[in-house]
Amino acid sequence: MTLGNMNKVGPAAVALCGLALAFALPNFVEVFVLVDLTAYIVMAILALSLALVWGYAGILCFGQSAFFGIGGYAYVLAAMNLGESTVPLLIGVALPMIFAAVLGYFLFYGRVGDIYLGVITLCVSLIFYNLVNSMSGTEYKIGSVPIGGHNGIPGVPPINLPGHPALQLGYQGTFQLSLIVLVFVYVGLHLLLASKFGRVVISIRHNELRTELLGYDARLYKLIVFVIGAGIAGIAGILFANWGSFIGPTVFSILFSAQIIIWIMVGGLGTLLGAMGGAFVIQWLNTLLGTTKIADPNIVLGAIFIVFVLLVPRGVQPKLLDFIRLLARRTVDRDGEASVTNHGKM
Amino acid sequence: MRRRFGGVAAIDGVDFTLAEGELRCIIGPNGAGKSTFFKMLSGQLRPSAGRILFRGEDVTGAERFRIARRGIAIKTQVPNVYDGLPVGENIRLSAARKQAPAAARQIVEEVLVRTGMTSHARRLVGELAHGQRQWVELGMLIASDPVLMLLDEPTAGLSKNEVARMAELVRDMRAGRSVIVVEHDMAFVQMIGGSVTVFHQGRILVEDSMENIRRNVQVRDVYLGKRSYAGA
Numbered sequence: 001m002t003l004g005n006m007n008k009v010g011p012a013a014v015a016l017c018g019l020a021l022a023f024a025l026p027n028f029v030e031v032f033v034l035v036d037l038t039a040y041i042v043m044a045i046l047a048l049s050l051a052l053v054w055g056y057a058g059i060l061c062f063g064q065s066a067f068f069g070i071g072g073y074a075y076v077l078a079a080m081n082l083g084e085s086t087v088p089l090l091i092g093v094a095l096p097m098i099f100a101a102v103l104g105y106f107l108f109y110g111r112v113g114d115i116y117l118g119v120i121t122l123c124v125s126l127i128f129y130n131l132v133n134s135m136s137g138t139e140y141k142i143g144s145v146p147i148g149g150h151n152g153i154p155g156v157p158p159i160n161l162p163g164h165p166a167l168q169l170g171y172q173g174t175f176q177l178s179l180i181v182l183v184f185v186y187v188g189l190h191l192l193l194a195s196k197f198g199r200v201v202i203s204i205r206h207n208e209l210r211t212e213l214l215g216y217d218a219r220l221y222k223l224i225v226f227v228i229g230a231g232i233a234g235i236a237g238i239l240f241a242n243w244g245s246f247i248g249p250t251v252f253s254i255l256f257s258a259q260i261i262i263w264i265m266v267g268g269l270g271t272l273l274g275a276m277g278g279a280f281v282i283q284w285l286n287t288l289l290g291t292t293k294i295a296d297p298n299i300v301l302g303a304i305f306i307v308f309v310l311l312v313p314r315g316v317q318p319k320l321l322d323f324i325r326l327l328a329r330r331t332v333d334r335d336g337e338a339s340v341t342n343h344g345k346m
Numbered sequence: 347m348r349r350r351f352g353g354v355a356a357i358d359g360v361d362f363t364l365a366e367g368e369l370r371c372i373i374g375p376n377g378a379g380k381s382t383f384f385k386m387l388s389g390q391l392r393p394s395a396g397r398i399l400f401r402g403e404d405v406t407g408a409e410r411f412r413i414a415r416r417g418i419a420i421k422t423q424v425p426n427v428y429d430g431l432p433v434g435e436n437i438r439l440s441a442a443r444k445q446a447p448a449a450a451r452q453i454v455e456e457v458l459v460r461t462g463m464t465s466h467a468r469r470l471v472g473e474l475a476h477g478q479r480q481w482v483e484l485g486m487l488i489a490s491d492p493v494l495m496l497l498d499e500p501t502a503g504l505s506k507n508e509v510a511r512m513a514e515l516v517r518d519m520r521a522g523r524s525v526i527v528v529e530h531d532m533a534f535v536q537m538i539g540g541s542v543t544v545f546h547q548g549r550i551l552v553e554d555s556m557e558n559i560r561r562n563v564q565v566r567d568v569y570l571g572k573r574s575y576a577g578a
Contacts, residue, residue: 206429
């Protein structure tokens, strides 16, 4: 479960590395590398949102992409209407959270079963996908900005310094902001999960009945986690729109929703680092397969999913930790054996 | 109270009263409705008919966490513990609901000693033997400082020595609390004392002292399967 002090030292080290990279890396690599990394970082933030909701709270949400998309679209529509990014940033985080609060209320207080919750959240994604896709006509607009249907909304202005619309983020700035946000989200989640609140949330995944029999209102805990997860997904959506200067309805697709789940499965349920790692590796693999055309990325993704479910159900990080523990125990045994031998001799 | 599952009346007209501070043992053959009865008391099931009053207040159909907050704690027939978490954390979660972190940690230490689980504090509950898991669950109940304790087969999987230890613990815990124990182990029932209620086919057959129950022909027949309630 915990490797002693690793619990505090590990995350702090990760955070420091992240911040160091944010400031140092742009000096060592080309801009296009930063741009590629930014995309992976944004997906890692999205992965963390599902890591919280599913990996730790046990809520199998198939619609995390819906909150990602709502955040992205809300930010884009607000920013292009207002000409400034500060208030739209808040809207892009708040709107998915409000939506999650309403949806979550019905899901958790209605005591909807796990499978039905998965189906309902999947449908939510589907609904948004089809809805936005169908809004191609010029009559579909928020303020002066057309929703654009399947074409999406291009020309998204970069995030600017609050109060200074002219001071916009370039590629380097976007990379740095995204990485700093990732570090903050990672540390924030780590602190949340170590808190009294977080430990109750974790207990819900292990045995919700027992948690309620102890007097905790599991519905409220799940709702709060669901809303926080939606907010984080919304942040990722905003950064995604900023990265590509574009947002389109594919962010609501089932394929995308499924990918997020695969990242967590591969990286490890109940992990934060593993979740981010899973996102990075799968994305990188996706890009590699896409460019080298060895195999259809979706087939490979599906195969990975099947292999992991059957052979490595807890994901990579837990397996890796088990292996490290095994090695540590073997060393202790060997030492123990040696001392027994010495004792015998004496 | 009544509780139906489709066409089956698991509980078919049970009138049960427990005085504050009383210890009662519920016995009866399998399928008599004992666990179903407990599930209704702890809020896991809603009665199909009838009411449950706790200290004068109607708690029928209340959310299970609200019933737990009133001080009703249950050790379920199949242990409901956190297999994936360490023993210490299991107990801490129970204590932490009402206590500040420092006080909770203190309670965890005390409970670990009382249940004999100190050396296992860091072990994952899922790795323990069934009997040890029973102790963990009991520890969680103790840590929550309940008003009413419902113990569903607390001695299942325990050795003779452990049964004696469990009886001692139950007698200790009785002070200032009400306890209902569902059991099959008659020796244990004798050890802890208290009057006995016999369940059969979803109804109460007889309520009496253990002495009299042991001599009761009806009860013996019910256990040996010679009698069905309808056959009077």
